[in-house]
Amino acid sequence: MGVMVTRAESAALTRRALLDAAAELLDLGGPEAVTLREVGARAGMTRGAPYRHFADKDSLLTAVATEGWDRISDQVRALRTDPALSASERLCGALHALIGVGRGQPHLYQLLFRRRGDRPGQRGEGLDRVRRLCAPADDTAAAVRATERFQDEFLAVVAALVGAQNARHYGALLLTSAHGIAGMELSGHLATDVWRTSADELVDTVVRMVANVGETA
Amino acid sequence: MGVMVTRAESAALTRRALLDAAAELLDLGGPEAVTLREVGARAGMTRGAPYRHFADKDSLLTAVATEGWDRISDQVRALRTDPALSASERLCGALHALIGVGRGQPHLYQLLFRRRGDRPGQRGEGLDRVRRLCAPADDTAAAVRATERFQDEFLAVVAALVGAQNARHYGALLLTSAHGIAGMELSGHLATDVWRTSADELVDTVVRMVANVGETA
């Protein structure tokens, strides 16, 4: 086994371990279960160690969300550049990719669509009064970049179906609808005796409606 | 001022005060800000008092959500029975009522669509081993009833526009869409340079699409 020497490599490795542990705990029990102590323990360290890599717990979760967005963006990109798929198939695939996250990793999904700027009361500058590195702003900026990348990818998929003119409006419509479907399925508000339908049916209907408009208009 | 005598009246009054305090704190700073100590203080009591009226913090929040659903249900009912409104106006009104909650009371809105059965690790039976009253199950059952009432009201509004046959499917479609629009507006994911549209525009588009289908079909 290669002995780890350089400090940069070690830091990158521990940061990765911290992110993995946080993501795993998030999947298991939501943000409440992401305890800095448990994260540190799973990464083979003690409680205060994460503070060397993340400003606070919120920054850690934000970094997890950033990687989640990156992963979805990659999925959408793969769909968009798959020559074996039609435009509508690519769109359906992108929407189902999003909903799939809601099903498989509901806590991560909620984290992805968390309210921005919800950073709870910061208690002033601390940690030897020096920690200018890994400031909270950096993590949020990276998260915003990641979501923008997803939005661009998704917009391109929509534009291929309804044209560049209507892409923005109908892209927002499709994304918000899929988000609402995923959210209500996730929260259990969709599986009621009242609505006797499924998330997949709803997605199909929305896509069909938008596709019809895209053709006629 | 009338002196409070009977114990039942006193209990009902303090329960009301607790709910009001919790709702106010929720609006101010989200569920994290709803501290049992602060709730008790605002209700003129000490920290442990709420446990005589609610099983735990989660039950208190669930009760707040129940009242939120009740209020929205009343709004929709008022719209539904307003003779001065057309069917589509009633639908738009109901959707905007929901989105209005997302704008005015975002934390309450998120609480309304919170995942069911997310009750975090209950630590066993406590409080003198007697507290069979105000069990957590009661609050959740009441919350479910409240959401069902909303669903029924909303379904009736939709049925008046697209007919009873398609009401369930398109009702779910409209509700999920509105929920997604509200959620993404609330989280800030809608106000991006990518989607140059607004929540109101999206709602109008969705309603128009569904109305068209309702007419043609």
Add this chain to the structure above:
DNA sequence: GTCATTCAGGTGACAACGTCATCTGAAAAC
């Protein structure tokens, strides 16, 4: 009217958590 019971509320305590200041040892820079 008397007395036992119920029960809303107060109080002390505990564990868990986020976070900070401080310390330490090794890598890195010079």
Add this chain to the structure above:
DNA sequence: GTTTTCAGATGACGTTGTCACCTGAATGAC
């Protein structure tokens, strides 16, 4: 070789949810 940097450990503090225990007043039985 010396100094600086910095990842990580450790002790500590304040806050929070929750519990067991206690108290006093309203309630119901007789």
